[in-house]
Amino acid sequence: MAQGHYYVPHTAKWPIVGSIGLFVMMIGAASWLNQAAFGPWFTLAGSAIVLVMIFGWFSDVIRESQKGLYNEAVDGSFRQGMIWFIFSEVMFFAAFFGALFYARMFAVPWLGGEGTGAMTNELLFPEFDSAWPTAGPGQLGGGFETIPAFGLPLFNTLILLTSGLTITLAHWALKQGKRGALIAWMLATVALGVLFLYFQATEYVHAYQDLGLTLGSGIYGSTFFMLTGFHGLHVTLxxxxxxxxxxxxxxxxxxxxxxxxxxxxxxxxxxxxxxxxGLFVFVYVL
Structure with missing residues (x-):
């Protein structure tokens, strides 16, 4: 309904549906990590509920937009909401980059005897090599090899950079009213996104099967898969x-x-x- 100059949406069921889906997915993921039999099923069920919420809610917004119910005030609120959403995503990744920085620059050297960690090194881990990457003291995470930066990761970098160009060209076509070019550049961007995900999946299979690099490969494996995995999830979305x-x-x-x-x-x-x-530079290259 409309109140003054601002559109107030009708009562929607989607917030509670999304909350239930996220809760079920969280319970499932935590149980899965703890090897509970129902974990994968709960995770799948929660993910399905979230997808239903996303498609249902966005369908409502699209229909309302096509009916002309949104004015400049609503458009402005959408822009502010998207800006804050992207800012929250920046903070999300900043936490993982911060964990990588702290582990590499402080925790691992400290365990190796640098600074105030000298006694810790002598008493607990006298033979620990603080070189990066590491599977942890005593090689608890097992031996592994890293993925060369200037191979598949570089190729994926070029793919994403190219996709940034194609979507910019699509924007130009949209503002020029060239619908055919717009659709062509959008299809190219979608194809590049799918190609990136295919090569990332190929990289993960290679890491697990051939390199011994897993999520359990010490702090390096943990930070590698958390950063690249969550980025892959964002590319999927x-x-x-x-x-x-x-x-x-x-x-x-x-x-x-x-x-x-x-x-x-x-x-x-x-x-x-x-x-x-940022991932390519700080995870693969350095």
Missing amino acids: GTIMLIVITLRCMAGHFSKKNHFGWEAVAWYWHFVDVVWL
Whole structure:
């Protein structure tokens, strides 16, 4: 309904549905990590509920937008919401980058006897080599090899950088009203996102089967898979979002001046690109 100059949405069931889905998924993931038999099923069920919520809620928003219920005030609130959402994602990844920095620059050298860790080193881990990467004192995480930066990771970097270019060209086509070019560049961006995910999955299989690099490979394995894994999850979500707005482009939902739904996804995709550059440098190269 409308109140004054601002659209107030009707009562929606989606917030509670999303909360239930996230709760079930959290219980499932925690149980799965603790090897409970029901863990995978709860995780799958929670994920399915969250997906239903996402598609249902966004369908409602798209229908309301197409009906012309949103004005400039609503558009502004959407932009602010997306900005704060991306900021929260920046803080999310900053926590994991911070963990990597702390482990590499402070914790591992300290366990090796540097600074105030001299007595800890002598009493607990006298033979610990503080060189990076490490599986931990006593090689508790097992032996492993790292993935060379200038192989598949470099190729994936080029893929994501190219996708940033294609989505920028798509934006240019949208603002010029060139629908054919818009759809072509969007399809190219989607294809690059899928290609990135394929190569990342290939890298993970190689790491587990051939290199002995797993989530249990000490602090290096933990930080490697947490950072690259969560980034892969974001690329997956971003690719789904790209597919949705590509279909909307085909349906003619966006105009030269009214296309924030498209812009929001483009902002998110550029954020994903920037995070990967940080990952490539600090996880693979250095």
